[in-house]
Amino acid sequence: MSDTLVNEIRPEYTNVLQTIIDFLPGGITLFDIDLRMIACNEQLKQLLNFPPELFKNGLPTMYELAIFNARRGDYGPGDHEILAQQVLERARNMEHHVYERTRPDGTVLEIRGTPLPDRRGFVTIYTDITERKRAEQEAKRTATYLDTVLNSLPQGVTVVDEQLNLVLWNQRFMDVLELPEDLMRTGVRLEDVIRYNAQRGDYGAVDPEKKVQEVVNLALRFEPHRMERTRPQGQTIDVEGRTMLVDDKVAGFITTYTDITERKQAGLYEQFRSHTLEMLASGQPLPAILDAIARGMEQLNPAMLCSVLLLDGKGRHLEIGAAPSLPDSYITAINGTEVGMGVCSSGTTAFTGKRVIVDDIATHPYWTSYKELAAEAGLSACWSQPIHSSTGEVLGTLTIYHRQPRTPSEYDLSIMEQSAHLASIAIERSAAADKIRSSEALYRLLTEDTVDVVWKTDRNFRFTYISPADERLRGYRADEVLGSHALEMFTEEGAAVVTEIMRKRLVAEKSGEQTGFVIFEAQHRCKDGSVIWGEVLSKPERDSHGAITGYHGITREITERKQMQDQVRQLAFYDTLTKLPNRRLLNDRLAQAMASSSRSGCHGALIFLDLDNFKPLNDTHGHAVGDLLLSEAGDRLKDCVRETDTVARFGGDEFVVILRDLTPDKAASISQAKIVAEKIRSALSEPYRLPIRHEGNADNEIEHSCTASIGVALFIKHEVSQDDILKWADKAMYQAKEAGRNAIWFYDSQT
Structure with a gap:
């Protein structure tokens, strides 16, 4: 071989x-x-x-x-x-x-x-x-793109196949649901995630296996679904699932998980704030208002226990103003707490005038003498916010407790500041009212009502007598007023009010009705050109036959009261940051626009817009810079519309514009609304130059680009409700976002 x-x-x-x-x-x-x-x-x-x-x-x-x-x-x-x-x-x-x-x-x-x-x-x-x-590299590149996109989304995303295996998810999904790394491994099933959530109490007191079976049975239907789920710690998640088809066959579903906690809380806070301001406007007593503030804070976050403490007259001790949920024994123990450095959270805040955050009472030196008391009451964290007067003086503290050690979020701190401001308004208003009541009582006692202006006129409304108090209020001597017509003491607006009262009285008298006291408020002219508000009580004088022979009455200055009422009204109906109408006034303006549409037969339009790329600005530079952008965005919006239109801040980075009385023709109205919406989109997309201030360092300026997604809904007469119009525009806005943002979308009832 x-x-x-x-x-x-x-x-x-x-x-x-x-x-x-x-x-x-x-x-x-x-x-x-x-x-x-x-x-x-x-x-x-x-x-x-x-x-x-x-x-x-x-x-x-x-x-x-x-x-x-x-x-x-x-x-x-x-x-x-x-x-x-x-x-x-x-x-x-x-x-x-x-x-x-x-x-x-x-x-x-x-x-x-x-x-x-x-x-x-x-x-x-x-x-x-x-x-x-090449195919492998392209698949790897595509997978990298997909992974990058998924992990750049603000929502959590999961893809589940037809056997209910989780085949894809992003990090945001794990963050939103607070899921551990060892759970989210290759081969994890939907039921594993549901079981984990059930065992830690996310669904309340349920049998974990029964909950797993319930969710699995629903999932196997592969039907589109959307719901809101609130977790035990108060987090609210919007869950939306859509069926996934391959070759026209069900291949699983894609689900998004959006943390809407701040959006929900913002809506709740707006309701809480409006309710508080209504109580202020209606003159409710201070204890009731402070109690409403404390309860409102607790409703915003059920894990909170809120209290309001007020400085006593000497400024040395803190007294309970409201504490609806704290144990009675604890309230009794802390009532009268001394103000001083290192005296728990509230005492230190009142002493320094600065916020004090104690994440863990058991280990913080400020609570050395009080930690046993707090432990008996089941309290583990305490955050205290100073309540400042309009002149910067400390009036008291707004104090938040938690039953577990906890650090406040940016949202928690923002709500504390805003609620402390509401408490400040209530406390100062109550103090001012007490002073006014004491002052009025004293003056009446000493001068027998000579502080108010006492006057008399003949039947032609010419003065025959006026007390010296008028000179103190308006600067006119009595001899300058006697013989003049009553209308001469009022401003043009005030004279119009008085003229209308005179007309109504004349009509009533001619019909045989004998009129009596009339009380009204009107602006009065002063000798130096200034204007004051007066509350006028007027009564006719009659002869034996009942005929009017003249009038007499009392005028009391109420300028300070009117200013306070205007301030409360401003707070109740306008956004404090942008000075735009808030959601409450927006509803009224929308009702007016719909009523006007019914009268004229013209269409109106509601534009709902949400700023794109706003959250990164807040996250990077803080809420103060974000507030500057929101304020400038509001100014740009006002420049885009007519004076008869309404620009309102809906909440967060959302705004609403109401266009009134367009045209009876729908197509022409759509064209007009589109022109305005494009003007708004273009204006808001211009770069924002925003100053950043640094303590101890020179200020600098940043440039930020922030576009808007815009939804538009037309309406005419009262064919639909206000809520429907807002929902239409909101839906169109989200369609604009899904279309790539920086876009305009009109609501179409057919889609």
């Missing part, structure tokens, strides 16, 4: 072998133990671009192929002979091998070598995997 494989292959088998390898799809080589080529196919020559000259003297040896490849750069840079010998050395090992080689022209080859029996040669298969590698 020959020592070489060549001699052992019978001639009749050589053609059979060549025929077989010629029909194989890849390149094939067969070498003997001496590294001489026994056979190869045409596919090899084409795949490796071997020239015919290489085979003119028969099949080349391994060395001849290797040195040829080395010289044309197939093995990369280096000495050609060394590279070729390295190839031969590896071949002599006669071992199984699989590797990939990228040729200079970019072709990627998969090379698989297998030794023959008894290691007397080997077969090598060359496969062009260039397209497969």
Whole structure:
């Protein structure tokens, strides 16, 4: 038997072998133990671009192929002979091998070598995997894009297949639901997540396995769904699921999880704030208002226990103003707490005039003398916010307790500041009212009502008597007033009020009705050109036949009261940051616009817009800079509309514009609304230059781009409710967001 494989292959088998390898799809080589080529196919020559000259003297040896490849750069840079010998050395090992080689022209080859029996040669298969590698790279790139997009979304996202396996999720999903890394592993199922949530109490007091089965049964229906879920700690999540189809067959569903806690709390806070301001406007007593503030805070976050403490007259101790949920024993113990540095949270806040945050009462030095008392009451954290007067004096503290150690969020701190401001208004208003009542009582006691202006006129409303108090109030001596007409003491607006009262009295008297006391408020002119408000009580004087012979009455200055009422009205109906109408006044303006539409037959439009790219500004530079942008956005909106239109802040970074009395033609009205909406979109997309202030350092300025997603809904007469119009525009706005943001979308009832 020959020592070489060549001699052992019978001639009749050589053609059979060549025929077989010629029909194989890849390149094939067969070498003997001496590294001489026994056979190869045409596919090899084409795949490796071997020239015919290489085979003119028969099949080349391994060395001849290797040195040829080395010289044309197939093995990369280096000495050609060394590279070729390295190839031969590896071949002599006669071992199984699989590797990939990228040729200079970019072709990627998969090379698989297998030794023959008894290691007397080997077969090598060359496969062009260039397209497969490109597809793999493209798939990897696409997966990277998808992963980047998913993890850039503000919502949590999951993809569940038809067997309810979680095949895809982003980090935001884990963050929103606070899921651990060891749970979210490859192969996790929907039921695993539901079971984990049920076991930690996310669904309340339920049997975990029953809850798992309930959710699984619902999920297997693969129906679109949307719901809000509130977790035990107060977090509210908007969950929306959509069916996923592949080749028109259900392949699972995609679900988004959006944390809408702040949006929900903002709505609740607006209701709480409006209710408090209504109580202020209606003159409710201070204890009732402070109690409403404390309860309102607790409704915003059920984990909070709120109290309001007021400084006593000497400013040395804190007294309970409201504490609806604290234990009675604790209230009794802290009532009269001394004001001082390091005296728990409230005492320190009242002393320093600054906010004090104690995350853990048990370990904080301010609570050394009080921690046992707090422990008995089940209190573990205490945050205290100073209540300042309009002049900066400390009036008391707004204090928040938690039953577990806790650090406040930016939203918590913002709500504390705003609620402390409401408490400040209530306390100052109550103090002012007490002073006024005491002052009025004293003056009446000493001067027998001479503080108020006492006057008399004849039947033609010319003064026949006026008390000296008028000179103190308006600056006119009595001799300058006597004989003048009553209307001369009022401003133009005040005179209009009095004229209307005179007209109504005349109509009533002519109909046989004897009129009596009339009380009204009107503006009075002063000698120095200023204006004061007066509350006027007027009664006619009659002769024996009942005919009016003149009038007498009393005028009391109420300027301070009117200013306070105006301030409360401003707070009740206008946003404190942007000075735009708030949601309460917006509802009234929308009702007016709908009533006007009913009278004129013209369409109106409601534009609902949400600022894009606003949250990153807040997160990076803080709420103070965000507030500057919101204020400027409000100014830009006002510049885009008519004086008869309304621009309101709806909440957060959302605004609403009401366009009144467009045209009776719907198409023309749509065109007009579109022009205004585009004007708004363009104005809001201009860059904002916002100053940033740093304590102890020079101020600087940043530029921020913030576009808007705009939804528009037309309305006419009272065909639908206010809520429907707002919902239409809100839906259109979200469609604008989904369309890529910085866009305008009109509500279409057919979609």
